[in-house]
Amino acid sequence: MTTEQKVYQLLINHSNTYLSGEEISNQLGLSRTAIWKAINNLKDKGYEILSKPRFGYQLVDNGKLDENFIHKWMKSNFALTLLDTVDSTNTQAKLLAAADKPQVIIANEQTAGYGRYRRDFSSPKNDGIYMSILLSNQPDETLNPGLLTTATAMAIYYAIQECFHISPQIKWVNDILINNKKICGILTEGVADLESGYISRIVVGIGINYTTPLSDFPQDIQDKVGSLRELASKHHVSRNHFIASILNHFSVLYQDYQAGAFMDEYRKASIVIGKEVTIQQASKTITGTVATINNDGNLILTDGQIFTSGEVTKIRY
Incomplete structure (x- = not known):
């Protein structure tokens, strides 16, 4: 392990506290000069380290993705x-599909992020949360991808409640909204x-506009997207911290x-129940009023139609 490490x-x-140069020196058996150089090297790499006379140094979680800070908050394994x-x-997770244990791939930036129907998913650097959870699926297990997506939405819902003390909205089946x-x-x-x-294997991909300013998004979607930027600040x-909260609930x-x-x-939390909606399912477009969403995560219209998949493209309020 290097001095910096x-x-x-x-x-x-x-x-959670300051460590004086003397304490660091005594615990690591390093000179004060070596410590000073290591701290400056860490700062150059983007880590925020506070310096306070007579108190010493404190490492601050400034949002730079860091496995150790995630583990600090994370209760799951x-x-x-x-x-x-x-x-x-998601592409990277598929390449690791032979892995024997659940794991999470997290990126600071995606150059070819995608959503449903392979639509581009804007993934600017340093601001968003882009992660995929890789899970095993045993031959005797019945996979319900719709309900798994719904459970993931609830994990994010609970994380927002826990961290920001507000309740978001959910648009069936996979979109989390705040203020629409x-x-x-x-x-x-x-x-x-x-x-x-x-x-x-199952891959659950999650893309969140976390501290992303709206100016970072393409012009044609700026009126549709939001961000957790103000709440996070x-x-x-x-x-x-927020990544750990999602994984704990998931x-x-x-x-x-x-x-x-x-x-x-x-x-x-659903924003579609009781509303007239337009649903796109493959090449079909269906309009109707949503009666409920059943315990399997399926959307049911008042005329009895049941949808296990599809996308709500329009909601009439």
Whole structure:
């Protein structure tokens, strides 16, 4: 372990307080000059380290993606892979599909992020949360991708409640909204085993406009998208903290997501129940009024039509 790594590890282990240069020197057996150089190197790499006379140094979670800060808040046992720039975290997760344990791929930027129907998903650097959860699926398990997507939406819903003390809206099946603006999308994909044909791995992709300013989005979608920027600033919640909160709630919900115990709260958060909507399903366009969303996550219209998949493209208020 390098001097820089030793200093960083000590600071993150004591990130709630200041450590004096003397304390660092005594604990690590390093000279004050070596410590000063290491701290400046860390600052050059984007870490925020406060310096206070007679108190010392304190490492601050300034939003730079950091596995150690995520683990500080995280109660679940997911393995984490943090990357600076990738094409897509879902694509990267599929490349790791042979992994034996659940893991999470998190990127600071996506150059080819995508959502449903392979639509481009704007993924500017340093501001968003782009992550994919890779899960195994046993041959004797019944996969309900719609309900898994719904459970993921609720994990993000609970994280927003926990961190920002507000309740967002949910547009069936995979969009999280605040003030009718989309701040998050979810995409669940399966990876098939070539020999047996069954879905052996599941990838749950999550894209969140976290501290993203609206000016970073393409002009044609700026009136439709929102961001958690103001809430994150007001409540001093970093990306690392919020990622951990999502994973904590997801790990609890995933254990028995197929029971759909969270569906009552999902329905309360739904922005489409009771509304006349337009649904796009493949090449078909259907208009009707939403009666409810059942415990399997399916959308039901008042005329009895049931949708296990599709996209609500318009809501009439």
